[in-house]
Amino acid sequence: MLRWPEPNDFNHDRMTLLVRLDTTAGISGWGEAIAMWPEALRATETVIRDGLLPLLAERDLADVEGCWQAMKDHCWWYGEGGIASMAISALDMALWDIKAKEAGKPLVDLFGRHHQSLPVCASLHVNQATIEDSVRDIAGHIAGGFRSTKLGLAKRGLSRAGRDPDYDVALVAALRAAIGPEAGIMVDAGNGTKWDLDTAIRTVKRLEESGIAWIEEPFLPSRVADHVALKAAISTPVAVGEREFTVAGYQRWLDTGAADVLGLDPARIEGVTGFRKAAAVIEAAGKVVNAHAWSTAVLTGASLHLSLASKTAELFELKPLPGPMQFELIDEPFWHENGLISAPNRPGHGAEPRADVLARYRAN
Structure with missing residues (x-):
């Protein structure tokens, strides 16, 4: 369990669970469960340690999908979402890291690349006291190479964003004026x-005047x-799914239209295997796959490789x-070059946590 001050969240503490899975052949894989709250992290750790690790110890770890299915079957009574899905996520991610390392390949090369690189989006929380301060900061990221930005509203900090529709509309209009017509703005x-529904419709229609790329989790x-x-009431694409856990959950969203x-x-939808299965359903429906990677470099690494392997991925959030x-x-952080990010040419998902940093931020 890790706890750290996150500068992208106004230096508030955030938490997650990292898992290292060691094989008898001496290869280690890393995974993450983004359970966030202390009690959820402890529960996830218990499911992993007492339920899933003994199960994996009896299986061929090279059969990653078989391991994934066995973990799902084990959790049949309390699974299909929540703690069980996050526990499976961490172990499945670690298993795929191991499999790619055994093959001596970057993880994306086990699946096939659909993109050599993706444009980066500055995924941030709006938390400055004034519109002017927020616009200055966000425009600075665009000037630094980011091709788009996603504005998290109603976050911790000093801003009224997300709590006053007039403020939100003014913020986005000022940002568009500052960054010009090319850079994307997601809200x-x-x-x-x-x-409520009426407020959402009115607000998004007003935001459309500034050319937003999508409205997320309204x-x-x-x-x-x-x-x-x-x-039905707006022309802007709608984004959802950050709080889904299973392929069935994504299929339900697709069925709604x-x-x-x-x-x-x-780190929550049953790992790399779960991501791949959900992405296949989404892509078959002609919709956009977008990785949520807002935690540690372990999640960033897995999400990046998965995004590059996804046909309909359009950007990557950092x-x-x-x-x-x-x-x-x-040691080698994930970052962009001239607004584009590609997978590092090292085996696995490319995120090997440093022992000294883990010790510094360990919460248990």
């Missing part, structure tokens, strides 16, 4: 924004009817402010 309403996932109604961009987090879980955790 992530997120958990803290409490729109309501809680359970408000399916509101997503459908919003989609309410989503254009589906967010996948391999936290724009260098923090300890990006720039201290591994």
Whole structure:
């Protein structure tokens, strides 16, 4: 369990669970479960240690999909989402890291590359006190090479963003004026924004005047009817999925017709295997696959390889402010060059945490 101050979240503490899986042949793989809260992290650790590791000890680890299915079968009573899915995620990610290392290849090469590189998006939380301060910071990231930005509203910090629709519209308009017409702007309403349907429709229509690329998570996932109604009322693509756990969950979204961009987090949707299965369903429906990679470099590495292997991925999100879980955790951090990011040419997913950094931020 790790706890660290995240500069991209106004230096508030964030938490996650990293897992190292060692084989008898001496190869180690790394995975992540983004359970976030201390009690959820402890529960995830218990499922891994007491339920899933003994199961894997009796199996051929080279058969990663067989291991994945065995873990799902084991969790039949309490699985299909939540803690069980995150526990499976960490181990499956580590198993694929091992498999790629055994093959001596970057993880993406086990699946086939659809992209050599992807344009980077500055995925950030709006947390400055004024529109002017926020625009200055965000425009600086675009000037530094990012091709687009995703604005997380109603986050911790000093901003009113996400709590006042007029403010949100003014913020996006000022940002568009500052960065020009080419750079993309995505708006992530997120958990803290409490729109009713009418407010969402009015606000997004006003945001469309500034040419936003998509509106993300405008309501809680359970408000399916509101997503459908919003989609019918606006011209902007709708993004959902950050809080899904299974392929079945993504299929339900596709069946509604309410989503254009589906967010996948391999640290919660049953790992690399779960991501691949969900991406196949999404791509078959002609929708966009977008990795949610807002945690440590381990998740970033897995998400990057998976994005490069996904036919409909259009960009890759990076936290724009260098923090300890990006720039201290591994020796060769993931970053862009002239606004594009590609997979490092090293075996596995490319994120090998440093023991000294793990010890520094360990929470248990």
